[in-house]
Amino acid sequence: MSEGQRGVEDGFGGSDIDPIELLRVAWARKFRILFVALIATAIGIGWAISQPRVYQADALVQIEKRQGTVSGLQELTGLGNAGGESTNTQIQILTSRRVLGEVVDRLDLTLAARPVPLPVLRDIATLWPGEPPRTPWIDRWIRPYAWSGEAITVARFSMDRDAPYSVRLTRDERPGGYTVRLPDGRVLDGRVGEMLRDAQTGLELTVSELEGEPGRTFAVARATRAAAIAGLRGGLQIQQQPGSEVLRMTYRAGSREEAVRRLDAVAEEFLTQNVARSAAETEQSLAFIEQQLPGALRDLETAQAEINAFRVSEQSIDLNAETQGLLNRVTSLRAELAQLDIREDEISRRYTRNHPVYQTLIANRAAYQEQLQMLEDETGTLPETQQRFFNLNQELEVAREIYLQLLNRQQELELVRAGTVGNVRILDTAQANPFPVAPNRTRAVALAFALGLLLAAGLVLARHLMRSRIDDIADLDDFSLPLYGVIKRLPGRRKVGGRTQPLMLDSARKQHEPVIEAFQSLRTALYFGMMDETPRAVVVSSASPGDGKSFVSANLAALSAKGDSSVCLVDADMRKGYLRRYFKLPRGTKGLSEYLSGQATLEEIVHEISPGLSVIAAGTYPPNPADLLMSARFRELVTLLGDAFDLTIYDAPPILAVTDPTIIRRLVPRMLCVIGHRRTERGMVEAMIRTLDKTGGKIDGLVLNDYQPGRGSGAEGQQYGYYYSSRYRYQASDKSA
Incomplete structure (x- = not known):
């Protein structure tokens, strides 16, 4: 296995993410x-400006402990505020459908009437100073919307639905006039202050004010009662003040x-229903x-009549002191x-058994x-007449x-009813802050900026981690191959017919200076790397067409030939080679294919x-x-040229296109690949x-080539970009050293 092959496996076998490198990227x-x-x-600024402004009002409500309205109930039970309700219960009542x-x-909150705002921009027009723009197309676009x-x-x-x-x-255009577009598409004319009716839809509409x-x-629009209650509940917030029975309400x-x-x-409404609820309890007891x-x-009256009748029938009857005391105790x-019994009837209305x-x-x-x-057992010992009178x-x-x-209870309950105030007290009526509470434009802009930073950084880092092309010079380190040179992109090069125009570097043109310096560095590296090799030859190839191998080969040969060196450039691409264009050789010029097929001699194909x-x-x-490349004649040509x-x-x-480069590589001691x-x-x-490794060759x-400083996703490109922007410049001078 070659060193390059091992580098590929090491570089792509499970590299860890380097945080320092990500920071540099x-x-x-x-x-x-x-x-x-x-x-x-x-x-974010546009969003914050376009959102409708929201104002908040707040109020304070105190929830007092409820006192029982049934006289004597607390003394009877000894439980104090047995009928009291918690603050949480009052909050639930306050947000119930019964109250809202x-x-x-x-307030007829199911009815909503408002100007139609601008699409997307919404309330941004309210910040526009003065009148809206009056150009025809702008006026036509914004005329229907609120300004x-x-x-x-x-x-x-109302409607019959x-x-x-x-x-x-x-x-x-009419004074106080307007038109109404119905759901079925019909248009009716109306006037402010007058009832507009439509028998077909049952429409009844009265507009009392219309400005615009x-x-x-x-x-x-008319919403459902449930939707209006939900909307009212959505804007209402209730919080209990810490350590008190006071509720802070905001809307x-x-x-x-x-x-x-x-x-x-x-x-x-909450206060009214609370008082009504307290009064209802008293009303029930009074009834x-x-x-x-x-x-x-x-x-x-019946008892008085019976005792009077008994006294008349018995003429006269007296009770001694002991019997009178017994009577008083029984009566009590x-x-x-x-x-x-009376209290039980009242208590049974409020509690279970x-x-x-x-x-x-x-x-x-x-x-x-x-x-x-x-x-009563003691009264059984009295005489019959006394027992009858006693009873x-x-x-x-x-x-x-x-x-x-x-009678006493009736008077008490009437006093309670007259003084019923409930256990709810409004401490502060509603008051609104003069400044809107939403949208928080400062927070929205700061959040948008932070999200933009995170999004952009995330995209940059994701692109860096997921890149598939050679995007930075540092990417070449994964292959464990020497980097012989970095050729900057030349401005103004154009593609013709899918190929980049042939271009030979000219030292007289300043824009070519950094590229010429790069080729000189490449020539120097190649020279010292091939000092002991025979023949001194190099194959220049690439992975695919369009990477610039012919541009590199032609200009490397031209720069290497300056001085006392003799250089021969061979166009070994007998499929689509076009090196002749770099040197303006005519079409049909005899070349490598004619020599290898025996149709020309070496002298006929070598053009100075x-x-x-x-x-x-x-x-x-x-x-x-x-x-032809595998023939003995090509092997002989390599020796002769060497x-x-x-x-x-x-x-x-290109190496991945055909097998020709692998054949040439076996005869030539050194090979460069253009990326x-x-x-x-x-x-x-x-x-x-891997392709060259299988045939026993190597890169x-x-x-x-075509390097664009600053276009890579990593930090390495910035460093080389700095190099190119601060390169040495050689200027002619008449002064001797």
């Missing part, structure tokens, strides 16, 4: 990255006035008391039990009933106590171009060039090395 492309970042910044739906209905000062107010809008539905208005130049369009809308209007409506009062009064216990409040009431009733049973008097006292308690430089053209293209010239250069066909910058694929170089060095 990014730095080498800093201006390109910055350019992309600036473009992204411009896009009422706001939507009250500045447009306004519309719709008092009524389920929402959503919409129409589009266009301001016309003729031609401006306005969109009027975002397209104008300060709209944000304040909607947030105030939400807070007021129950008023329902019980007539029956309690009848029981009192029965009154307490009656009071518990298993609730601690309900269980406490049941336990108290059982204790009272046990005491009452003990007292009647007991019923009278209980009926009187119940009736008085119900200048002192020290001779050229052998390809000759007529034969049908069997490979067979003896006759100091240097022989063979311009061979086209940003043209030759990395895989081609690999294949070229001795590489020449990078």
Whole structure:
């Protein structure tokens, strides 16, 4: 295995990513990255300017602990604020459809009417100073869209169909006039302040205000109630202030006035429903008391009548002190039990039987009933007449106590109803910030710039890591082959018929100076590399056509022939060789094919171009060039040229196209391969090395041709670009050294 082959396997067998190299690559492309970042910044500026401005209003609401409205309930249970609700519960109520739906209905938020903004650019026109441009084509394009000062107010809008539905208005030339385009395509004429009706669609439209130049369009739409509630909820945010029962409510809308209007409506509706809910509890208790009062009064009157009748029938009856005390105790216990019955009816409306409040009431009733049973057992020892009077008097006292308690409760509940305020208090009404909260243009521009930098750097690094062509000089290091020279691209070279125009370097032309210097470096490297070789000959080839091997061969031969050296340039491409064009040899010039086929002598095919430089053209293209190259006559030619010239250069066909270069390589001691910058694929170089390795040959060095400083994806190109921009310049001088 050759050294080049091992280098291919080592270079592509699993190379690690070098962060330092990636940083160098990014730095080498800093201006390109910055350019992309600036473009992204411009896009970010355009986006930030075009987005509609959003204003925010805020308000503060306090949630107080709710106090029970049922008198005596807290004393009965001992649980304090058993009926209180958490702040999280109040937040859920505040954002419920019950509250927001009422706001939507009250403000008619299902109706939306606004000027139609510019497509994509949207509100960017609001930043334009003064009137819009008045050129005909610009005016025709922007006339339908909002520019500045447009306004519309719709008092009524409905159609005989389920929402959503919409129409589009266009301001016309009439004073206060407009046209309406219906969904079915018909156009109706309307006027501000007048009802516009259409029997076919059931349209009823009243526009109370319409401001704008003729031609401006306005969109009027009716959304579903659910969509309006969702939109209202989407703009509403509620946060509990840390360490308090205060809620901070914020709302975002397209104008300060709209944000304040909607947030105030939400807070007021929440307060109204909270007060109504508290009053409803009191109303229920009061209705129950008023329902019980007539029956309690009848029981009192009945008990009074019965005891009066008993006294009349018995003439006179007195109770001793002990019996009177027993009567008072029994009466008190029965009154307490009656009071518990009333409270149970009220508590059962709020709690289940298993609730601690309900269980406490049941336990108290059982204790009272046990005491009452003990007292009733004591009354059994009284005489019959006293027992009868005792029972009647007991019923009278209980009926009187119940009736008085119900009257007291009625008065208490009426006072509670009159003073019901709920447990919600609006601390601060809605107030809007004078400056929009969105879009945050500074943040948007900074983010766009950062994203542009990341995107550009990512693309540069990805391109560097995924590159398939020879993009940088550093890419050639993967093949472990010497780099003999780097030939810069010459400005002004054009392709004719798919081929680059033949060009011989001229030292008198300043633009050729850096390329001539590169060829001189190549000649020097080749000279020292071939000092001990016999014959002193080199094959110049490439991976594919168009890489510039003929350009390199011709100019290398011309520069090497200067001085005392004799150089022979052989066009060994008997398939498509055209070296004769570089030296303006006529078509049909005898060359290599005629010599190898025995149709010409060596003297007939060697053409002296200048002192020290001779050229052998390809000759007529034969049908069997490979067979001719494998003949003894070609082997003899290599020997003869090696003896006759100091240097022989063979311009061979591309290695991957035909087998001719491998045949020539076996007879010539050294071989150079020309690599086209940003043209030759990395895989081609690999294949070229493997092809020669199979035949026992190898590539001795590489020449990078058509190099464009600064066009590579890595940092190496920048370094060579600096070299070319700061090269030595030789100037004529009459002063001796």
